[in-house]
Amino acid sequence: MxxxxxxxxxxxxxLCDSCLGRMIYISDGAYRCEVCGRVALDDLGKxxxxxxxxxxxxxxxxxxATKVSQELIELSYIDGKLEIPAEKIASKCVRCGKGLRSGRFCQDCRIELANKLKALYGKDV
Ligand SMILES: [Zn+2]
Ligand SMILES: [Zn+2]
Structure with a gap:
């Protein structure tokens, strides 16, 4: 996507905030300065x-809490960039917190997200 x-x-x-060295991607949205070793995160990392x-x-x-846009978080879940560790799934909708029996999104959120995606991509997903 x-x-x-x-x-x-x-x-x-x-570029590194402290020394302007080049930031190299490590993993999970984290980057390390190749000069001083300072670590910074992108939005997904946060x-x-x-x-x-x-x-x-x-x-x-x-x-x-993270000042990251809701849209990015929603898309990351849908795209599989954000995975919830099995032991942390509290059977709640990840979007609105409503109780769930299975899956990550409740029915309402699923519909809303489908509409959003339709608007974004101009097609059904
Ligand atoms: Zn640096
Ligand atoms: Zn929901």
Whole structure:
């Protein structure tokens, strides 16, 4: 999905904040300065760290806490860039926090997301 890359691109650290060295991608949205070793995260990296620390939370809460756009988080879930570790799935919708029996999104969110995607890509997904 191209548009995730587009949404992520502005948040990717290119140059180190402290020494202006080149930032090299390590993994999971983390980058390390090749000169001083300083580590920085892109938006997806911030969301991953947040989930690692806090467990699954509604997307609106994650967006609020990480200052990452809800759209990026939603698309990352759909695209599989964000995976919830099995032990952390609290049988709640990852978007609104409503209780669920299975899956990641409740029915309402599923419909809303499908409509959003349709608007973004101009087709059914
Ligand atoms: Zn540096
Ligand atoms: Zn929901």
């Amino acid at each position: 191209e548009s995730i890359e587009k949404l992520l691109e502005p948040s990717r650290p290119k 969301v991953k760290r947040y989930l690692d620390k806090n467990g699954v939370a509604p997307i609106s809460e994650i967006a609020e």
